[in-house]
Amino acid sequence: MDHTAMKTFHNFDCRPTQTGNSLIYFYFQGYNTSIQGSRLAGGQKQRIAIARAVLSNPKILLLDEATSALDAKSEKEVQIGLERAYQGRTTIVVAHRLSTIRHANHIIGLKAGQIEEQGTHKDLMELNGSYAQAVKLQRLENSHDDNDEDENEDYEKENNQAFGKRRRRDSRCSTHSKTSSTTDDDETKQITAAPKSTSRKPFFLRILALNSPEWLSILLGSITSLIYGAVTPAYALIFSLVFGLFNQDVETAERNARNYSILVFCVGLAGGLCQFISSYAFARSGEALTLRMRVISFVTMLRQEMSWYDLEENQHNILVARLSKDAASLKGMTGVTIGAFLNAVGTLVAGLVISFNAGWKLTLVLLCFTPLIVLTGYMLGQRVSKAGQAKGFSSHAEHGSTYATESLKHIRTVTSLGLQNHFIRLYKNAYNKEFRSSLWQSQKIVIGNAIANTIMFFIQLTAFGYGAHLVINREMTYVGVFQIFAVVTYATVAFGRSVSMVPNYSRAKEASIKIMDLHARQSLIDPYKENEGKVLHEVRGVIEFRDVSFKYPSRKESRVLRHLSFKCKRGKTTAVIGPSGSGKSTCIALLERFYDPQQGEVLLDGHDLRTLNIQWLRSIIGLVPQEPALFNISIRDNIAYGDTTRKFTDAEIYEVARQADIHDFVIKLAQVSLKFLKEHK
Incomplete structure (x- = not known):
């Protein structure tokens, strides 16, 4: 916002007015306008994306059908910003509307992953091939800047006849190979194979190693939990x-x-103090481990290559659910659960010492129930563990989450087609199946818990029956019998409480295995390997595709690029056109190193992209996609995301906004809003 607007800003109450609508509040903030709620048009959002792309002054600019989703008027506005962004940069434009690449220095026409024709606009028109036919169908020769909306609709129909409608591929499986001899099957195995842990450490010790920064809390909690476990038999004695x-x-x-x-x-005072220290120590270490594992998962997810995200089990809604659910389940392996296990150990040891001292015969008889208690706990753990293993990415709950995500993400489409009841039915059916499955598992757990807790009554029956026999034979006193009875009863209750937490531990173990397997997976194209790859001190911006072949594992029968070779000159604009599926967007993806070709090389100034540092490579490339991916933050912050390595002044933000032809629009909105507020103050 300019200084005049900023000065006037402080003189008004910046809340929605009674006479106007809430948009006044959003627009009034100028560059601080939040993207969500501002209701910016598609062309305005696209120009913000252009400003973000050129903020870091990239040497290379990639435009992946940046105007294909816009109407004629918005396209003209965005095209002005794009032409300014072209200046002084090597630019590759993937286009469907030929009006946007008429003045490109070099035009390449693709068909079935190969070059069909190439040259300037004039050359291709004289050649009278596919490009010339498409131009004629789109009436580019006789209509440039005076096209109205009706003509634009006609061009859309004719354009579809020439090149076919563009279809977005939301789910692509891809691959990576450092050599051109990798087979498709090997590539697929590389992507889909679950990582195998090379560590022979017991699983609990591996988790404990991740919790090692909190070793003091764990040690303190363990000692106090053991002491607290001994409190119960001591009180019983x-x-x-x-x-x-x-x-x-x-x-x-x-x-x-x-x-x-x-x-x-x-004893009560010591028990209360130990319980407080134990709960606090384990809660602290447990929360720290949960946070650490959640961050590990998120970091590992963001480091994976694009092909990993293209797999069905790695859809964004499933990954978000995994971050939330698996990390939360870890609490069943830490905190209160571990404290309960250690309490049981303390209770068991103290109870055995007291019981054997009071009467070893009766104690040995009562210990015959121990295998049954242990077996019940083991069965509970195994049932839950197997249930967790049976649930993959296709579980009913995750299907329900997918339906919810899709319907809410495309709420306008769902509403316009009247599909609300359809998605409600799908969502309800998915969770009904999840409910029935969970109910069956819960019944097993309830039965196991009931058996574990009712064993106490059989122990009491045995204690009094055999104890009376020992008293009659003068082998024990009734006080000794009652000591063993009380100690064993309290110890059994504590042990049963520990067994009841086995399901929580089992779920936590399954969640931990998923997280650790994810963490063990090495990204095939890791952008955070800062020390790997070369950094060019001088970038000329010469791009070359040399005998490049590429295909997606999900479409093994169809190769997207076939021995593709072309060169983009320094500081020039190269346009890539062709029908849907010809490999236009794939070229952009290969340049960004979202994927690597199975054969051939993609070169920058003569260097294979696979030999260059990925972070540095992407820092010198500006990408403007077809649909502007703006974040739910202010316009200014969205632009500043173009380069997060340093902070930008307002003047720098304004400058790139002017280059993208969006600055005047933002300032104008603020000024109009100020005028409106003055009139209605």
Whole structure:
């Protein structure tokens, strides 16, 4: 916003007015206007994308049908910005509308991945080939800047006859190979094969290694959890000794009762303190691990090559769900769960020591129930673990998430076609299937928990039955029997509580395996390998495709590019045209190194792109796609995303906006908004 507009800005209440609409508020902010809510037109958004592309002053500019989605008027406005952006740069234009590449220095016509014809506009018109026929159909020779909207519709129909409608490929499987001899099957295996861990460490130790920065919290939590586990048998021992007071004289009973009360108070105090420290320590380490694993997943996802995203199991909505669900499930392996396991260990050890000291025979008999308790816990863990393994990317819940994402993303289309009930039905059916599947698994878990917790009553029955026999035979006192009964009962309850958390641990383990497998996967084209590849100190901008062949694994029967060879001169504009599927956009993708060719080379100043540093290569390239991918931030910040290596002044942002022919539009909106507010103040 200029200084006049900025000065006036502070004199008004920048909220939606009662007389106008909320757009006044958005537009009034000028370059601080948020993209979401501003309702900018397609041409305006495209010019913002152009400004972002030229902000870093790229040596190479790639335009992938940058105006094909615009109407005639918007196309003219965007074309002005593009022609300014061409100046001084090597530019490659993929075009469907031939009006946008009429003045290109070199025009290449593709057909079935090969060059059909090439030359200037004049040369190709004299050749009277496919290009000339398409020009005639689109009436370019007799209509340049005076085309109205009706004529533009006619051109669209005729253009479709000449080159066919362009079809966007939303899901492409691709490949990467450092040599031209890699077979298609090998490429597909490279992309789809799950990484195999080379570590022989036990799984829990591998997770613990990721949690190593919080080792002090884990150590403190472990010690206090063990102590807290011993508190329960200690209390049970004191509680059983109280019954022995009825067999003592008054003075002795009074003295012992006072001592036992003090002991109970100390045990309770120690238990409360240990529980607080344990919960805090494990909560801290567990949250830290969850955050770390979530960040690891996100970083690894962003580093993968485009071919990885083209796989069905790596669709964006599934990846987002995986980030949320898997990372959250990790809490079942840390925090309260680990504390409960350690509590059980402390309870078990203390209980065995006290029980064997009170009467080893009765203790050994009661220990016969231990294998059943362990087996129940193991079965619970295995059931949940297998259930987790059975769920891949095609689980019912993830299908439901896909339906929701698609319908909300294309809400205008869904509404116009009246498909709301259709998507509601798909969403409901998916989650109904998920509900039935989860209900069956839940029933198994409930049965296992019930068995684990009812074992306590059988233990009590055995303790009193066999204990009475030992008392009658004078092998034990009734106080000793009650000690073992109380200790074993409390220990069994604690152990049952630990077993009930096995499902949480199993889910967490499955989630951890997914995350660690993802982390172990090495990107075939990793942009963050800063030390790999050459950096050219001087870039002339000469681009060459030399005998390039390429095809997508999902379409193995059809090769997209066939021994393609052409050269783009320094500082010149090269246009690539052709029907749908001829390989136009594939050329752009190869230049950006989204993919690598199976055969041949793509060269920059004589250097194979695969030998250059990826980050540096992409930093010298400006890309303007067909659909402007703007982020939900301000216009200024969207432009500044063109180069995040430094901060830009307002003057620099304004300059690239002028080059893209969008600056005057933003300022004009702010001024109109100010005028409106003055009139309605």
